[in-house]
Amino acid sequence: xxxxxxxxxxxxxxxxxxxxxxxxxxxxxxxxxxxxxxxxxxxxxxxxxxxxxxxxxxxxxxxxxxxxxxxxxxxxxxxxxxxxxxxxxxxxxxxxxxxxxxxxxxxxxxxxxxxxxxxxxxxxxxxxxxxxxxxxxxxxxxxxxxxxxxxxxxxxxxxxxxxxxxxxxxxxxxxxxxxxxxxxxxxxxxxxxxxxxxxxxxxxxxxxxxxxxxxxxxxxxxxxxxxxxxxxxxxxxxxxxxxxxxxxxxxxxxxxxxxxxxxxxxxxxxxxxxxxxxxxxxxxxxxxxxxxxxxxxxxxxxxxxxxxxxxxxxxxxxxxxxxxxxxxxxxxxxxxxxxxxxxxxxxxxxxxxxxxxxxxxxxxxxxxxxxxxxxxxxxxxxxxxxxxxxxxxxxxxxxxxxxxxxxxxxxxxxxxxxxxxxxxxxxxxxxxxxxxxxxxxxxxxxxxxxxxxxxxxxxxxxxxxxxxxxxxxxxxxxxxxxxxxxxxxxxxxxxxxxxxxxxxxxxxxxxxxxxxxxxxxxxxxxxxxxxxxxxxxxxxxxxxxxxxxxxxxxxxxxxxxxxxxxxxxxxxxxxxxxxxxxxxxxxxxxxxxxxxxxxxxxxxxxxxxxxxxxxxxxxxxxxxxxxxxxxxxxxxxxxxxxxxxxxxxxxxxxxxxxxxxxxxxxxxxxxxxxxxxxxxxxxxxxxxxxxxxxxxxxxxxxxxxxxxxxxxxxx
Numbered sequence: 001x002x003x004x005x006x007x008x009x010x011x012x013x014x015x016x017x018x019x020x021x022x023x024x025x026x027x028x029x030x031x032x033x034x035x036x037x038x039x040x041x042x043x044x045x046x047x048x049x050x051x052x053x054x055x056x057x058x059x060x061x062x063x064x065x066x067x068x069x070x071x072x073x074x075x076x077x078x079x080x081x082x083x084x085x086x087x088x089x090x091x092x093x094x095x096x097x098x099x100x101x102x103x104x105x106x107x108x109x110x111x112x113x114x115x116x117x118x119x120x121x122x123x124x125x126x127x128x129x130x131x132x133x134x135x136x137x138x139x140x141x142x143x144x145x146x147x148x149x150x151x152x153x154x155x156x157x158x159x160x161x162x163x164x165x166x167x168x169x170x171x172x173x174x175x176x177x178x179x180x181x182x183x184x185x186x187x188x189x190x191x192x193x194x195x196x197x198x199x200x201x202x203x204x205x206x207x208x209x210x211x212x213x214x215x216x217x218x219x220x221x222x223x224x225x226x227x228x229x230x231x232x233x234x235x236x237x238x239x240x241x242x243x244x245x246x247x248x249x250x251x252x253x254x255x256x257x258x259x260x261x262x263x264x265x266x267x268x269x270x271x272x273x274x275x276x277x278x279x280x281x282x283x284x285x286x287x288x289x290x291x292x293x294x295x296x297x298x299x300x301x302x303x304x305x306x307x308x309x310x311x312x313x314x315x316x317x318x319x320x321x322x323x324x325x326x327x328x329x330x331x332x333x334x335x336x337x338x339x340x341x342x343x344x345x346x347x348x349x350x351x352x353x354x355x356x357x358x359x360x361x362x363x364x365x366x367x368x369x370x371x372x373x374x375x376x377x378x379x380x381x382x383x384x385x386x387x388x389x390x391x392x393x394x395x396x397x398x399x400x401x402x403x404x405x406x407x408x409x410x411x412x413x414x415x416x417x418x419x420x421x422x423x424x425x426x427x428x429x430x431x432x433x434x435x436x437x438x439x440x441x442x443x444x445x446x447x448x449x450x451x452x453x454x455x456x457x458x459x460x461x462x463x464x465x466x467x468x469x470x471x472x473x474x475x476x477x478x479x480x481x482x483x484x485x486x487x488x489x490x491x492x493x494x495x496x497x498x499x500x501x502x503x504x505x506x507x508x509x510x511x512x513x514x515x516x517x518x519x520x521x522x523x524x525x526x527x528x529x530x531x532x533x534x535x536x537x538x539x540x541x542x543x544x545x546x547x548x549x550x551x552x553x554x555x556x557x558x559x560x561x562x563x564x565x566x567x568x569x570x571x572x573x574x575x576x577x578x579x580x581x582x583x584x585x586x587x588x589x590x591x592x593x594x595x596x597x598x599x600x601x602x603x604x605x606x607x608x609x610x611x612x613x614x615x616x617x618x619x620x621x622x623x624x625x626x627x628x629x630x631x632x633x634x635x636x637x638x639x640x641x642x643x644x645x646x647x648x649x650x651x652x653x654x655x656x657x658x659x660x661x662x663x664x665x666x667x668x669x670x671x672x673x674x675x676x677x678x679x680x681x682x683x684x685x686x687x688x689x690x691x692x693x694x695x696x697x698x699x700x701x702x703x704x705x706x707x708x709x710x711x712x713x714x715x
Contacts, residue, residue, distance in 0.1 A: 019637045020674040021561035022268050022569040024174070024181070025049035025057055026126040031557070036572050040261030042652040048265075048570060051125045056654055057568060058246035060265045061120040061188075061225075063646055068266035069120060069223070070648040072251060072656065073705040076225040076243030077194065078120065079689070080646035081661045082202030083321065085221035088115045089196050090318050095310070100317060103198035105697045112192035112224055114236050120191055120225060123568050124167060124184040132157055133171065133180040143541045150177070157182070166232050174562035176274070176540075176547040183567065188225045188243060190236045195222035195699060197692050198609055199317075204595065206605035207299075207324040211332050211665040213586055215633045215682050216595045219661040220689050222702065249648060250707040251686050252655040255626050256575050258588050262636040263572045264660050264681065266647030268564035271671045274547055276370065277346035278377035279539075280672055284337050286381060287388050288330045290459050294392040295327035297451040305444045307604060315439045323397060329642075329668050336669030336678065345673065356553040366549045369542060376539050382461040383532040390524045393456045394517060399445045400487050403433065404517030407487075407497075407508055411518075419501050426504065430497055437490035442482055450478035456520075466523035468516060477516075485513025564671075566643055573637030578680055580666045589685075592616055592630035615695055622695050623710055624687040632688045634658060635680040641671050649683045655709055658683030 019039075023032050028045035036045075048056045063069035067084035071077070082089075086100075092113050093099045106112040133153045140146045158169045163184050170183045196202060201218040209215055226240035227233060234240055256262075272279075302320050306313040337343070350370055357366045394401045406429060414422035454474040457465065486492035496507050508514045554560055577588040596616055600606040615621070621630045640647065640660055649658035660683050663670065667679035694703045 019573040019676050020571075020639045020670075020679070021559055022271065022564050022571050022639055022641075023561055024126070025265070025568055025570050026181075028570060031559075032570075036261075036263070039572060039574060040652050041263065041572070043654045047654060049126075054247040056247065056249075056265060056650070057123055059249050060568065060648060061122045062267045062566070062568075063120050064118055065121075066269070066643060067645045068643065068647040068660075070265075070646075070656065071225075071245040071248040073248055073707075074244065075705055076227070076245060077702070077705060078191075078223050078225060079648075079656075079659060080221060080223065081659065082196060082199075082219045082221045083661070084646045085193065085196060085223065086203075086321065087318050088118055088193055088223075089221065090314070091115070092193065093314060095314065098314065099196060100199050100314065103196055103201070103697070104193065105195045105699050106193070107699060107701055109224075109242070112194050114190065114192050115223075118191045118223075119187050119189050120223075121185050121187040124186055126568075127161075127182040127184075128179070129157060129161075129171060129182045130178075130180045143537050146541075147537075154180075172565055172567050174565070175551065176563070177544040178548050178551065179562065181567070186233055188227060188233045190226035190234060190240050192224050192226060193221070194224050195693065195697065195702065197221075197696070200607045200609050201612065201692060201696075203321075204606070204608075205598065207321070207328070208605050210324060211328045211662060211668060213635055213664045213680065213682060214590045214594055215662065216590055216592075216598060217633065217661065217684070218688055218692055219684055220659050220692075222693075248707070249650070249654070249656040250709055251690065252651055252653075252657050252709045253624055253687050253690060254651075254709060254711045255631065255687060256589070256634055256651070256657055256685070258575050258577065260575045261572070261652040262575055262638055262657070263570060263650045263654075264638040264640055264644060264647045265568065265570055265650070266640070266644040266660065267566050268569055268571075268641045269566050269643030271564040271641055273561075273563055273672065273674065274543070274550065275346075275672060276373040276377070276546070277343050277350060278374050280337065280346055281343050282377055282381060282384065283672070284334055284343070286385055288334045290385060290389055291392050292327060292330050292334075293459065294389070294397060294452060294455055295323050297455060298397040298448050299324055299327060301447045301451060302444060305441070305447075312441055312444060313604075315441055316444065319439065328665070332665035332668040333671065334669075336666050336675070337673060339666065340669065340673060340675040340678065342669060342673040342675075353550070353553070357549070360553055362549070362553070366545070366553075369546050369549065372542055373539070373546075376535055376542065380532065380535040380539070382463070383528050383535065385459070386461050386464050386524070386528045387532050389456060389459050390520070390528070393452045394520055394524075398449050398452050399436075399440055400442075400449060400481070400485065400513055401517045401520075403436065403487050403493070404514050405521060407514055408518050408521045411505065411508065414501065414505070422501055426497055430494055433490060433493060437493075440490075442488040445488075446478055446482040449482070450474050453477065464523060464527040466519045468519040481513045481516065485511050487511065487513040564641055564643065571639045573639070573676075575634055575636045576680065577635070578664070578666075578678055580664070580678060586635075586664075588636070589634045590632045592632055592688075595632065609696075611696055620695060621691060624691040624694070626687070630688065630691060631685040633682060633684055635664065635682050637676055637679065638681045639670060639674055639679065640681040644681070649686075657686050659686070659689060 026049050033045040059071040061069050063080045069078040069080040072079050089099050137146050137149050154171045161169045168185050173180055197218050204217045225243035227243040231244050302316050306316055410425050413425050457469045457472040486496040575588050577586050579585050598606050599608045644660050647660040648656050649660055651657045662682040664680040670679040693699050
């Protein structure tokens with residue numbers, strides 16, 4: 001009996017060890033395919049990625065450069081997250097027609113709404129081009145020369161590699177510059193809004209529940225890809241027709257249970273799994289706390305205004321969600337890194353690595369890597385902190401300063417490129433700022449500025465602080481700038497930028513809002529940016545060598561996957577609950593009962609539409625309920641990150657069972673350190689999506705378009 005228990009523990013450990021990682025779909029054959037089969041997958045690696053046959057990769061496009069989507073019908077219908085489509089839903093919304101509050105459904109194709117600049121990009125094929133990109137690099141003396149040669153090779157190969165006229169070649173680096181892959185892509189530019197539930201479903205729980213489990217959010221929206229008559233990419237035209245995909249995903253309404261196999265395909269944005277312990281410790285103790293403090297202050301101000309004024313709520317909804325997303329992520333990431341003892345785990349890995357270096361007789365090549373890392377990260381600390389604080393305050397979270405910085409860049413362009421370049425950029429800037437000021441509110445931004453400029457003066461390393469912010473009176477400065485600066489409205493900034501070059505330069509340099517951001521930008525450029533870039537370049541070179549050493553010194557069976565870089569990846573695991581804290585265990589599936597438990601009538605985050613309440617009370621779940629309950633979301637051990645939003649969650653047969661939209665709070669540190677004990681991705685159950693489309697929205701036209709696999713009824 002004891003032997004059997006030990007055997008089960010060993011098997012459980014082996015299965016757990018096979019999870020985690022973001023794998024390149026064209027390289028799954030071998031170890032990955034075996035692991036996936038062991039976890040329960042019933043399809044082949046060829047069915048996931050194939051050049052010659054339709055495969056899963058042909059149904060999974062990159063959505064608008066930052067999310068993922070999946071094709072779910074033969075007529076180009078695609079599914080992604082509500083938060084991925086949020087900007088487009090917002091752009092069609094007004095106080096009179098508020099699709100954020102009321103939802104939107106196109107019951108016939110002619111009602112589908114076009115979206116300016118929205119694109120989706122498919123992968124056609126992937127090719128390893130490492131040798132061509134690194135040709136002539138190793139003999140160069142400096143890191144700057146090596147990087148330039150690599151970029152020159154990338155540019156030349158991107159131009160010369162074969163493709164169709166409507167396709168594009170994109171080359172991306174993997175393993176910190178030790179591998180390069182060419183992606184041939186197709187980008188479709190006519191993508192129309194088809195359906196979105198109200199925010200009380202699609203954003204239920206809003207920022208309170210963001211990064212949290214249990215979760216009850218129907219985070220989905222529907223779009224459709226249109227193509228020309230030859231099924232090729234084309235700009236928006238009334239003559240375009242629905243795209244005919246190479247592959248689309250059937251949707252399984254059979255349901256899931258704990259320990260079922262799951263696979264997620266998507267475009268994860270950025271991970272740093274191989275950072276040394278010194279870098280991770282700096283993130284925990286220095287960088288994350290500063291960024292969290294800035295965003296915390298900005299969010300409190302914005303939230304106060306949004307709760308009191310519906311027009312401001314619409315203006316700021318997308319911006320607020322964007323700021324809050326990483327604010328909460330960094331909090332959870334720090335918590336998770338501490339809880340999982342990530343620094344100690346990294347230190348143990350580094351100790352083992354050093355022993356491997358000695359055993360292999362590679363001290364001359366790799367022996368000083370870790371000590372060089374320690375020296376560099378110690379030296380870069382203040383510069384990295386200054387860079388993050390400047391970015392968070394001046395470029396991201398204070399809108400007046402971010403506009404001012406664009407004008408600062410405009411003035412720099414005149415200095416470096418001359419009058420014609422200045423005039424061209426100025427005209428483009430004036431045109432582009434129209435959309436920006438549509439959602440700008442000077443009253444809100446003034447209060448954000450007042451809070452953030454005080455944090456800037458406190459957090460920014462004193463040796464780099466511009467004299468304009470010494471002995472700061474934040475309230476007085478804020479009042480002066482927002483009363484006198486022309487950066488506070490579109491009409492005033494157009495006036496500021498009107499005239500010949502000398503006149504414009506004189507006017508902007510007389511504006512007190514511009515004077516402030518210019519002093520901040522010049523101090524940053526002079527005191528921080530150059531030295532940071534110098535030290536960071538050293539770390540980039542060290543990281544590339546460190547990664548090369550890890551690959552070289554690890555056994556062939558080692559599970560070493562490349563960091564995410566917004567290219568198509570596959571991750572796999574199992575539906576699984578988890579234990580975040582002592583005496584706490586989370587089940588892996590949530591139900592509509594939980595929505596009603598959280599329901600607060602009229603609340604900004606937890607209101608529930610009356611029709612959904614009526615369906616719940618009647619237990620009218622159609623074909624999508626399970627044992628008298630309506631499943632809403634589930635979690636699994638798939639290794640995901642930002643960019644995986646909207647990714648399809650697939651079952652063992654490659655059918656859609658869910659829609660990835662988040663991670664659990666305790667596991668957000670998986671961008672730096674993946675721990676299978678607490679890292680979980682969160683997915684909307686496909687049955688809840690079908691239920692909302694069918695029973696809530698009554699969009700039978702969309703249901704009829706899908707290939708739905710229902711459970712077989714028992715006789």
